Amino acid sequence: xxxxxxxxxxxxxxxxxxxxxxxxxxxxxxxxxxxxxxxxxxxxxxxxxxxxxxxxxxxxxxxxxxxxxxxxxxxxxxxxxxxxxxxxxxxxxxxxxxxxxxxxxxxxxxxxxxxxxxxxxxxxxxxxxxxxxxxxxxxxxxxxxxxxxxxxxxxxxxxxxxxxxxxxxxxxxxxxxxxxxxxxxxxxxxxxxxxxxxxxxxxxxxxxxxxxxxxxxxxxxxxxxxxxxxxxxxxxxxxxxxxxxxxxxxxxxxxxxxxxxxxxxxxxxxxxxxxxxxxxxxxxxxxxxxxxxxxxxxxxxxxxxxxxxx
Amino acid sequence: xxxxxxxxxxxxxxxxxxxxxxxxxxxxxxxxxxxxxxxxxxxxxxxxxxxxxxxxxxxxxxxxxxxxxxxxxxxxxxxxxxxxxxxxxxxxxxxxxxxxxxxxxxxxxxxxxxxxxxxxxxxxxxxxxxxxxxxxxxxxxxxxxxxxxxxxxxxxxxxxxxxxxxxxxxxxxxxxxxxxxxxxxxxxxxxxxxxxxxxxxxxxxxxxxxxxxxxxxxxxxxxxxxxxxxxxxxxxxxxxxxxxxxxxxxxxxxxxxxxxxxxxxxxxxxxxxxxxxxxxxxxxxxxxxxxxxxxxxxxxxxxxxxxxxxxxxxxxxxxxxxxxxxxxxxxxxxxxxxxxxxxxxxxxxxxxxxxxxxxxxxxxxxxxxxxxxxxxxx
Numbered sequence: 125x126x127x128x129x130x131x132x133x134x135x136x137x138x139x140x141x142x143x144x145x146x147x148x149x150x151x152x153x154x155x156x157x158x159x160x161x162x163x164x165x166x167x168x169x170x171x172x173x174x175x176x177x178x179x180x181x182x183x184x185x186x187x188x189x190x191x192x193x194x195x196x197x198x199x200x201x202x203x204x205x206x207x208x209x210x211x212x213x214x215x216x217x218x219x220x221x222x223x224x225x226x227x228x229x230x231x232x233x234x235x236x237x238x239x240x241x242x243x244x245x246x247x248x249x250x251x252x253x254x255x256x257x258x259x260x261x262x263x264x265x266x267x268x269x270x271x272x273x274x275x276x277x278x279x280x281x282x283x284x285x286x287x288x289x290x291x292x293x294x295x296x297x298x299x300x301x302x303x304x305x306x307x308x309x310x311x312x313x314x315x316x317x318x319x320x321x322x323x324x325x326x327x328x329x330x331x332x333x334x335x336x337x338x339x340x341x342x343x344x345x346x347x348x349x350x351x352x353x354x355x356x357x358x359x360x361x362x363x364x365x366x367x368x369x370x371x372x373x374x375x376x377x378x379x380x381x382x383x384x385x386x387x388x389x390x391x392x393x394x395x396x397x398x399x400x401x402x403x404x405x406x407x408x409x410x411x412x413x414x415x416x417x418x419x420x421x422x423x424x425x426x427x428x429x430x431x432x433x434x
Numbered sequence: 435x436x437x438x439x440x441x442x443x444x445x446x447x448x449x450x451x452x453x454x455x456x457x458x459x460x461x462x463x464x465x466x467x468x469x470x471x472x473x474x475x476x477x478x479x480x481x482x483x484x485x486x487x488x489x490x491x492x493x494x495x496x497x498x499x500x501x502x503x504x505x506x507x508x509x510x511x512x513x514x515x516x517x518x519x520x521x522x523x524x525x526x527x528x529x530x531x532x533x534x535x536x537x538x539x540x541x542x543x544x545x546x547x548x549x550x551x552x553x554x555x556x557x558x559x560x561x562x563x564x565x566x567x568x569x570x571x572x573x574x575x576x577x578x579x580x581x582x583x584x585x586x587x588x589x590x591x592x593x594x595x596x597x598x599x600x601x602x603x604x605x606x607x608x609x610x611x612x613x614x615x616x617x618x619x620x621x622x623x624x625x626x627x628x629x630x631x632x633x634x635x636x637x638x639x640x641x642x643x644x645x646x647x648x649x650x651x652x653x654x655x656x657x658x659x660x661x662x663x664x665x666x667x668x669x670x671x672x673x674x675x676x677x678x679x680x681x682x683x684x685x686x687x688x689x690x691x692x693x694x695x696x697x698x699x700x701x702x703x704x705x706x707x708x709x710x711x712x713x714x715x716x717x718x719x720x721x722x723x724x725x726x727x728x729x730x731x732x733x734x735x736x737x738x739x740x741x742x743x744x745x746x747x748x749x750x751x752x753x754x755x756x757x758x759x760x761x762x763x764x765x766x767x768x769x770x771x772x773x774x775x776x777x778x779x780x781x782x783x784x785x786x787x788x789x790x791x792x793x794x795x796x797x798x799x800x801x802x803x804x805x806x807x808x809x810x811x812x
Binding site for chain 1: 466514516566570572573575576577579580581582583584587588590591594595708710718721722725757758760761762763764765766767768769770771774775777778781
């Protein structure tokens with residue numbers, strides 16, 4: 125039975141679904157990276173994802189227009205981000221706790237809307253697989269890398285873009301300086317509030333897309349609390365990745381590959397209790413956090429509200 | 435006089451914030467084509483309308499209060515515990531195991547042992563993230579969230595495997611639940627309602643936690659570490675030890691909440707696969723109650739009753755105006771956001787008071803009664 129795991133088809137299957145499963149984590153965690161690099165911890169990611177997932181699903185179900193569905197999920201995420209920005213930047217509210225508030229809001233609200241507007245679990249025709257010509261014909265690799273849906277490709281494309289913006293542009297420099305030393309940034313004429321608004325709204329937008337990637341690309345259903353902790357894990361991946369997009373990618377891939385492995389273990393009927401298997405990615409995340417966190421230092425101003433001294 | 439009025443205003447801030455959240459809720463109800471007045475009336479009636487309704491509210495408030503007491507301890511120590519759900523579950527598993535194992539012992543002894551087991555189980559589940567934070571610098575928000583997910587799977591595994599009800603094990607359905615506790619192992623009830631001794635235990639513990647935090651060296655040190663870890667270190671306090679202790683105690687109270695749910699309400703553990711299936715999200719809502727009670731154990735009592743009432747009343751609201759009870763979860767979220775946002779006015783007044791005191795050249799009033807510290811850094 126264990127030997128089943130090592131056949132080529134199964135290995136390709138594990139890798140391909142691992143690549144796919146990383147998608148929502150990538151969107152949410154890259155968005156969160158921007159927020160945290162500017163000094164804001166957004167713990168409401170899960171709530172933003174749930175509402176984004178619902179919005180995208182509902183639009184896809186009623187109009188069949190997937191592009192519009194993604195746009196609406198982005199808009200919903202952006203609005204929630206705007207609210208979060210107002211509360212943390214203007215009202216200086218404790219970030220961790222207000223994030224929990226936004227999480228509960230999204231959890232209740234998405235459930236409420238689901239019950240009122242849909243009522244039953246339905247399926248929708250989500251993003252189809254795109255087979256990239258020639259490349260997808262490569263045995264093994266083709267299935268793993270070049271036969272995924274559009275949402276998957278875009279998620280991976282985001283990683284180099286985020287890296288470039290954060291490290292090679294003036295905007296990125298401003299974001300980092302606001303996260304490291306807001307007083308100094310402020311004295312040089314950088315708008316701390318403006319930058320933080322930008323990163324939090326961007327984070328909300330990407331969390332909305334992360335939700336959409338679940339409800340109209342990966343699973344093609346919407347259920348109450350369908351993210352079940354995924355948004356919190358995305359936040360963990362930012363720490364895990366040392367606040368760097370490539371590190372986040374590594375973390376998301378590791379977590380998703382282990383998750384994919386445990387799913388295949390269940391499919392193949394290998395006698396490990398499924399509950400224990402499901403536990404594994406979480407245990408692994410804690411272990412890797414133990415090993416990695418003490419090495420990397422986070423943004424100095426993370427979770428600290430900025431107030432100008434008059 | 436001014437100072438009195440000002441502190442009264444500070445105390446009223448959460449109430450004002452809640453009213454604001456309810457007002458937003460009213461707008462949401464209008465969008466759902468329900469009459470907000472009718473909906474809130476049904477909610478009130480469902481929570482306080484009869485002896486039985488009020489008893490149900492108190493039953494719901496009990497785990498919230500126990501979790502909130504733990505949150506008071508950890509947040510005062512500047513450690514954020516999001517792991518109430520998992521800690522409740524592990525506490526309940528250990529407590530249930532005690533009741534199913536020591537069947538020949540007298541009832542009162544088993545109850546005492548089970549409560550201690552719950553305390554211990556939750557303490558372990560909270561202590562691990564505490565240890566990881568103190569000695570490996572692992573962010574406790576993340577580790578407690580992970581520990582929640584692990585606890586859920588642990589529960590599912592135990593209830594499907596080692597702890598499954600023997601009669602279910604023989605059936606094809608194999609419902610994942612434990613056997614029922616013996617009748618003399620159950621917490622006494624105030625018949626005919628479901629109100630049980632756990633509510634009284636929780637209130638007594640609220641007083642004890644107040645004494646712990648403000649009248650003992652341990653509590654003083656936890657608060658000192660929370661307010662200023664560097665100064666505490668210079669004062670010779672072992673900061674790491676108190677970080678672990680704050681999370682451990684916090685988890686222990688949540689674990690006790692889990693044990694009380696089993697011995698006071700359900701008399702067995704059963705899982706639908708999710709955490710909230712067992713906890714009813716008390717691990718999260720307890721945070722809300724504690725914040726609302728300004729992280730003060732005594733004020734957490736009315737706060738827990740308020741949120742218990744919202745949760746119980748929501749069911750009646752759902753029946754009367756056909757608005758899903760999930761609305762109340764969204765409202766809870768808004769209450770949290772509004773309450774933490776309203777803190778800015780308290781801080782502003784505090785600063786003005788200090789400035790005024792400086793001008794008068796009189797020493798500022800001692801601030802030891804102001805329960806919430808102004809910033810929690812996570």
